[in-house]
Amino acid sequence: xxxxxxxxxxxxxxxxxxxxxxxxxxxxxxxxxxxxxxxxxxxxxxxxxxxxxxxxxxxxxxxxxxxxxxxxxxxxxxxxxxxxxxxxxx
Amino acid sequence: xxxxxxxxxxxxxxxxxxxxxxxxxxxxxxxxxxxxxxxxxxxxxxxxxxxxxxxxxxxxxxxxxxxxxxxxxxxxxxxxxxxxxxxxxxxxxxxxxxxxxxxxxxxxxxxxxxxxxxxxxxxxxxxxxxxxxxxxxxxxxxxxxxxxxxxxxxxxxxxxxxxxxxxxxxxxxxxxxxxxxxxxxxxxxxxxxxxxxxxxxxxxxxxxxxxxxxxxxxxxxxxxxxxxxxxxxxxxxxxxxxxxxxxxxxxxxxxxxxxxxxxxxxxxxxxxxxxxxxxx
Numbered sequence: 001x002x003x004x005x006x007x008x009x010x011x012x013x014x015x016x017x018x019x020x021x022x023x024x025x026x027x028x029x030x031x032x033x034x035x036x037x038x039x040x041x042x043x044x045x046x047x048x049x050x051x052x053x054x055x056x057x058x059x060x061x062x063x064x065x066x067x068x069x070x071x072x073x074x075x076x077x078x079x080x081x082x083x084x085x086x087x088x089x090x
Numbered sequence: 091x092x093x094x095x096x097x098x099x100x101x102x103x104x105x106x107x108x109x110x111x112x113x114x115x116x117x118x119x120x121x122x123x124x125x126x127x128x129x130x131x132x133x134x135x136x137x138x139x140x141x142x143x144x145x146x147x148x149x150x151x152x153x154x155x156x157x158x159x160x161x162x163x164x165x166x167x168x169x170x171x172x173x174x175x176x177x178x179x180x181x182x183x184x185x186x187x188x189x190x191x192x193x194x195x196x197x198x199x200x201x202x203x204x205x206x207x208x209x210x211x212x213x214x215x216x217x218x219x220x221x222x223x224x225x226x227x228x229x230x231x232x233x234x235x236x237x238x239x240x241x242x243x244x245x246x247x248x249x250x251x252x253x254x255x256x257x258x259x260x261x262x263x264x265x266x267x268x269x270x271x272x273x274x275x276x277x278x279x280x281x282x283x284x285x286x287x288x289x290x291x292x293x294x295x296x297x298x299x300x301x302x303x304x305x306x307x308x309x310x311x312x313x314x315x316x317x318x319x320x321x322x323x324x325x326x327x328x329x330x331x332x333x334x335x336x337x338x339x340x341x342x343x344x345x346x347x348x349x350x351x352x353x354x355x356x357x358x359x360x361x362x363x364x365x366x367x368x369x370x
Contacts, residue, residue, distance in 0.1 A: 009159065009287065009290060010286070010287045010288040010290070011159060011287065028205040029205070032204075032205035035203065035204050035205040036204055036205060036206070039276075040276055041203045041204070041276040041277055041282065043203070044133075044202050044203060045133070045201070045202060045203075045205055046133035046134040046202060047133060047134070047228060048134075050130050050131070050226070050228050050229070052126075052130070052225055052226060053225060053226075053227065054227070054228065055227055055228050055231070056228045067286060
């Protein structure tokens with residue numbers, strides 16, 4: 001799909017990328033500070049495997065960084081320094 | 091109104107057609123299957139920030155990502171023309187009169203985007219999801235609290251005062267009613283989807299049957315309505331010393347009325363305004 005098509009669908013070009021170090025991250029239940037504080041609500045958590053009749057405790061966090069402004073609030077609030085934001089070079 | 095609305099609206103708005111509230115849908119295997127799949131996969135599927143899903147967000151290669159977007163769009167396109175619509179408080183009251191049973195559950199978007207499992211702003215009104223919600227305790231964390239019609243109206247009024255936009259939803263495969271969401275930008279996956287991606291996303295969330303208009307003479311330029319708008323449709327003009335309503339952006343939720351002490355804002359039917367008549 002061309003850049004023009006993306007523009008037509010109003011999908012922005014990715015300018016920054018948000019990386020979460022999963023080895024350091026303690027997850028949305030114990031902490032979840034990035035999710036609670038992000039002004040653009042960039043972080044998304046979802047159950048890895050939800051089974052009927054059961055509570056799933058294993059939720060993953062991903063970043064919808066297409067809409068990240070790079071303000072750095074998440075880096076400030078993360079107690080484990082698990083988040084890095086880097087600018088993508090053209 | 092689209093073909094789907096006319097087909098399932100029985101001459102009225104689709105959400106006021108009592109047929110769509112029927113328990114008969116529970117006998118339809120396809121509807122039941124779709125409801126269960128929704129309860130199982132909502133967070134990891136496109137519900138979060140359409141047309142994104144968790145799998146796609148992990149793709150940092152732009153080429154692969156673009157292909158996924160195209161696939162997702164086609165997938166959505168094959169479903170019913172719209173899943174949700176913005177409804178103002180007066181229509182909320184009419185819907186609650188028709189609805190039953192009613193229950194409040196924790197909000198899916200707050201779970202996904204804020205890791206908040208407490209705030210119960212999703213008001214399920216149809217039989218479809220309430221019947222199966224109990225079977226998916228991870229989806230309905232905090233439980234399903236049944237409430238009376240009076241409590242539901244009172245709750246919706248509180249949400250309106252607080253500034254949450256009401257949207258009303260149907261099942262993804264049939265006209266079966268699902269319930270209300272009460273949310274805001276950027277925490278609502280649907281509202282943020284509309285703000286991020288614009289009008290082509292109207293197969294997911296439609297604007298209301300109304301549009302806000304303000305009485306220019308009554309407006310004293312206090313600007314209180316500006317911060318009430320979750321769709322960035324109102325700006326304050328320092329030159330005119332008045333609020334300006336961008337009717338093409340207005341979703342017709344009517345929340346701005348709560349802020350106006352002059353009573354200058356009213357909702358008019360979208361069909362009466364030629365410029366926005368076909369903007370959904």
